[in-house]
Amino acid sequence: MSELSSTIQKEQNPETNGLSELPTIEILKLLNSHDQSVPAAIAQVLPDVLAAVKIIAEQLKQGGRLFYVGAGTSGRLGVLDSAECPPTFGTDPSIVQAVIAGGLDAMLAAVENIEDCTKSGPLELETRQLSHLDVVLGIAASGRTPFVVSSLEYARKMGAKTIALSTRGEGIISALADVSIAPDVGAEVLAGSTRMKSGSAQKMLLGMISTTVMIQLGKVHGNLMVDVKATNEKLRIRAQHMVSTICQVEQKDAEVLLDSVEYNVRAAVLLHSLDITSSQAMTIASQPFCSLNQQLLQGI
Known part of the structure; x- marks a missing residue:
């Protein structure tokens, strides 16, 4: 059995085999029950999150940038978090950037085949003049997405710091990172639909990371967003x-x-x-x- 076949098989959740036959309220209860496991999984990897925050904050203080790299849901969540940093923390848009497989068109429509491309991620990072001062944070639920793997490999080649974020335990990208954040949220209620528990975990972790980094950089006073852009x-x-x-x-x-x-x-x-x-x-x-x-x- 290939590694990919094994990964897909692991995503079949025996607890939810009869999902489509359940009454609607039972489906909702099951989804809610599984969602509650996400924060507990994240709690297990907080030391790794701390290590990532320290690396990112130090590199940004030296003039570096943070790049989120991902495909599909993972890429969209990277775009979301990067887009929210300037209005929330008053940062220049260049400080936290997102590289999503398929480009920004992939925000509104799925471009699933591009996640297998091993050239576009490194090319995009090269275009943005990635340097040893920067940090590349690769996001992949399975930890094996070729687009993310090749981007992290390129980042290491350029001397940039690397962080891997996977949500079914460690994957290929973990070995390419200075810090690996790898909670295991368990198989999805809907087999393979990583926009669910994995997506929730990624959203939570990216928000935790960017917020804590910005606190370290002095962008928060008490619990107030003192650099918020008052645009409305x-x-x-x-x-x-x-x-x-x-x-x-x-x-x-x-x-x-x-x-x-x-x-x-x-x-x-x-x-x-x-x-x-x-x-x-x-x-x-x-x-x-x-x-x-x-x-x-x-x-x-």
């Missing part, structure tokens, strides 16, 4: 609440502060707390990877 009414009100909370001022006063610094939360706090101008507050706030507490101390 909801986010402007959120910005007002943050400035009001941190500075202990009325919301209307927070609004005045924010208006004077282009709705930059960090700059508004600095403006209120230090004897500086709006321009100076904006300059200090633009310092890369510096916590708000550090900037406040520097200004005293």
